[in-house]
Amino acid sequence: MADLSCEFLGIKSINPFWLASAPPTDKAYNVVRAFEAGWGGVVWKTLGEDPAPINVSSRYGVHYGQNRQVMGFNNIELITDRPLQVNLDEITQVKKDWPDRVIIVSLMVPCEEESWKNILPLVEATGADGIELNFGCPHGMPERGMGAAVGQVPDYIEMVTRWCKQYYSKPVIVKLTPNITDVRMPAQAALRGGADAVSLINTINSITSVNLDTMSPEPSVDGKGTHGGYCGSAVKPIALSMVSEIARDPITAKLPISGIGGVSNWRDAAEFISLGATNVQVCTAAMLYGFKIVTEMCDGLSDWMDKQGHKSINDFAGAAIPNTTDWKHLNMNYNRIAVIDQDNCIECGRCFAACEDTSHQAIKITEVADGTRKFSVIDEECVGCNLCQVTCPEPEAIAMVDVPTDKPHLSWLHHPSNPYRETP
Amino acid sequence: MSLNHDIQTNRLLDETINDNFVDMAPPMSEKQVLVASERCLFCYDAPCITACPTGIDIPLFIRKINTGNAHGAAKEILSANILGGSCARVCPTETLCEEVCVRNTSEGAPVDISGLQRYAVDHIDTQMPYPFTRKAETGKHVAVVGAGPAGLACAHRLACEGHQVTIYEAAAKPGGLNEYGIAQYKLVDDYTQKEIEFVLQIGGIEIKYQTALGKDVTLTQLRNDHDAVFIGIGMSDVNNMGIPGEDLPGVIDAVDYISDLRQADKMSDLPVGRRVIVIGAGMTAIDIAVQSKKLGAEQVSIVYRRDISAMGASGHERELALQNGVNFELNAQPHEIIGDDNGITSMQFKRTKNDDNGKLVATDEVLSIECDVVFKAIGQKYDGSPLGDDAPDLCKRRRIAVDDNFQSSLAGVYAGGDCIDGKDLVVEAVDHGNKAAAAIHLKLSLHTTKG
Ligand SMILES: Cc1cc2nc3c(=O)[nH]c(=O)nc-3n(C[C@H](O)[C@H](O)[C@H](O)COP(=O)(O)OP(=O)(O)OC[C@H]3O[C@@H](n4cnc5c(N)ncnc54)[C@H](O)[C@@H]3O)c2cc1C
Ligand SMILES: Cc1cc2nc3c(=O)[nH]c(=O)nc-3n(C[C@H](O)[C@H](O)[C@H](O)COP(=O)(O)O)c2cc1C
C-alpha cells in the first residue's frame, strides 16, 4: 500500500486531504466528525474580530447539470459568525485531542497592523499548526475592506503577510482569490511578504441563475440577490490552471502550494498534485456527500499509486509541470485525427452536427442499405480538434489517434510562417 | 424407457441448449457502468448496506467504480464478502440491497447494484498483488466442515488472521450449492471454481475432498485435533410430500437433478420429461422449472398449494419463470401421483381455499395433471446424522442451534450457512462464515494471550 502521509511546510499529515476553510470546518463538532472520518487536516472556518458578522438566510445558489447533478454552487456567506473566543477555545481543545491531525486557522481581520498584532498571539496560543490568510472571500467581506479587496492588491498582500510573519511563529499560508487577471502577481507578492506557502483557489464571483418569475438572482434573499462565490467541480479547471501558473513561474516555483477548487475524488487530487500542489483542500465535495467521501479519495489515490508504482506522494508531485508549457512551444508538426469505432457508435449524429456546423466538415454520413447511418471521418479534413469526441455520448466510440510523422518537432517560435520567428 | 412415460435425452440440439443456458444477466458495458454508477446517490447511512447481509459498503464501491477505480471497488466488495463475485450473480437483490435503494421511490428503478458489483469483481487487476495478506502464523488450526459458501468464507477470514485451516469436504469439488445447486445460467463458465481458486490464494487453507464427516472423520476427532470446528454442511436431506406414489420412478428430487445438470459434460444427454410438474414455491422450484424448459420440456407447471402472494420466490423470479413459458397452478395441494414401476402418468391435487379463519384447507375438488416427471422442490432438510452421538442441540427449525457468536451448544464448535436457521441464501452463508470466523479468532487470540 502506497504511503499517503505527507509533509506540508514541515507539518506532518496522515494524508494529503484537508478540509478547506468553510462550513465543514466551522466548529469542533464538524471537525471532530471529519477527523473521525479520516481527514488529514482542516483549515478552520475563517476567524475575524468580534463582533462576528451576521449571515443572511438563503445562502447558496446552484448550477445543475443533467439529472440534478451539482456542477457547482455558490454562496453568499461571510466568515465565521461565532464569537472569536468560542472558536479559539474549540481549536485548542480539538488540537489537543487530535495531535496527529493538522489544524490551520484561517484569518481575516482589517488591513491594519494593530488588528493582526492583536489576533495572532491568540491564535498562536491555540497550538494550531499554522495560519491561512483569507484574502479571497468575494462577497460581503470586501465591502468591509477585507478578503478579496486585499487579495486583489498585491501590495496589501505583501504587507499583511509580512505582519503575520512578524507576529506569528508558525507557517503562514496565503489563500489566493481567483478574481484577478494574473494569479502570479498575488503569489509573488505573498512570497515577497515572506509567505511559507500559497493556497488556491478561493471562490469565483458568480451568479448561478436568475429566477425568471421574480427576476431575482439566486440565491434570492427576500427578492434580491448578489454575486456569490462559486465552487465545486465546475471550478476545477480554473483552479488547476492557476496552480500550474504559480508552479511554473520561476519566481514562485519553489513556493509550496495547497491546491483547492473542485476536488471531488482521488483523481482530482492526483491532478492537483501533479501540477504542483503538495496537498489538496476540499469543501464542496464534503458539503455535497458528507465527510465519508474522504475514504474514496484516500483509497483511490493509494490504489492508483500502487498501480503506478509510486511509493509516496513525492514520487509524482509536480510530474506534469514539465509538460505544461506556453502555446508557442507546442509541436506544430504533431497531428492527430478522430477515428469512429463503428461497433460502439450509436448513430446519434452529434459528431456530424458539431463538425459540419462548427468545425471542419470532416465527418461524412453514409446511408446504409438497412436504413442505418454510418458516420466516418474524412481523414484529410480532420484537424484533430477533439470536438466530435467531446460531444460524443459514448466513451468508447470516438478515439483520437496520433498520425505518425517523420517531421521533427517544430514550434511556432521557429515556424516559417511566423514573421517574428527565432532562428535556432 | 417406456413410451408411455415420455422421458428422453436430446430433446433439443446441443447448440440450442447451450444458447438457452447463456449468462442470464450478461456483463455491463463500460457505458452502462458509467450511467448506473452515476445514479448512486452516496446516501448517508445507506439502506442498501443494511440490507446486504454481509454489509458491503455499496455506495463506496460504486463511487470507486465511478472514479475509475474498479480494482479498489473489487477490494471494497471482497473485504466484506469474499464471494462477492458469485453473490453479484446469484443474490436475489430485488429482495435485498436493490429493494431498498432510494432511487426506487421516485424513479421506480434501483441502481443496478448487482451488475456494478459483478463489473467490479470481474475487473480486479490481477497484475496487482493479492488484495489480502495473511497475518503471521498463529499456530492454531481450525477444522471447517463443508466447502460451501459458509465454510469458504469462514476459512478465508481465519486464514487472513494467520490460522491454519483444514476443510473437510464430502464432495469431489468445492463450492457446495454454488457448484452443484445454483441455476446453470446464473453462474456460467465454471465461475465457482475460478472464484474458489481466488479465495484459496490467501494460503493456509487445505481442502480434503471426499472426506465426509460421520463417515471418514468424526466430530469428536475433529474437536480433539483442532482448536475449533466450524460446521457448514448445509442441508443434505429433502422434505417429503407424504403422498401415495411419491417413490415411483419419475418422481425426482429437484436438487439432485440440478446437481446432475450442473456437472453434465453435455446437457443434451440429460433425460428430460415432456410434461413436467414442479412441486414447490421457492427458488429451487423456479430454477428446476426454468431449466426444464431450457432443456426442452414441452409443458412445465409449478404447482403450489397457496396463492401467489405466499410464494417464497420473488416477483422477479416468478417473472423469469413466466418469460420461459412456465405455468403456475395455484391453490392445489398434492394428493397422489399415478403410475407404476415403469413411470408416472399424472398427478392429482386437491384444490385449496382459505377458510373463514384464513386457514388453508383442502376442498373436494380434484385437479389432475398429466405428467412424465414430478420434481420435488418443497425444501431441504438439515441432516444431523454426520455429527454423530454427541451432536449439538437443534433449534426450533431442527437445525443446529447457535448463539450470537455462531457457537453451538458444544464448546468450540461453530456453525453457519444453511445448517443453521436463516434465509438460506449464499450471501447469508457468507455472513455466517465471516461472523463465526471473527468469533473463533477472538476466542483463539484470547487463549493465546492467556498463554
Ligand atoms: C436449487 C437451489 C438454488 C438456489 N439458488 C440460490 C440463488 O440463486 N441465490 C442464493 O443466494 N441462494 C440460492 N440457493 C441457496 C444457497 O445455495 C445456499 O443458501 C448456500 O449454498 C448455503 O451455503 P452453505 O455453505 O451453508 O451450504 P452448501 O452450499 O450446501 O454447502 C455445504 C457443503 O458441505 C458439504 N457437506 C455436506 N455434508 C458433509 C459432510 N457430512 N462432511 C463433509 N462435507 C459435507 C457439501 O458437499 C457442500 O460442499 C439455492 C439453493 C438451491 C438448493
Ligand atoms: C459556503 C462556503 C463558505 C466558505 N467560506 C470560506 C471561508 O470562510 N474562508 C475561506 O477561506 N474560504 C471559504 N470558502 C471557500 C472554500 O474554502 C474553497 O476555497 C472553495 O469552496 C473552493 O473549493 P471547493 O471547490 O472544494 O469547494 C467557502 C466556501 C463555501 C462553499
Ligand code: SF4
Ligand atoms: S441544510 Fe437544509 S435543513 Fe440544514 S440548515 Fe440548510 S436549509 Fe436548513
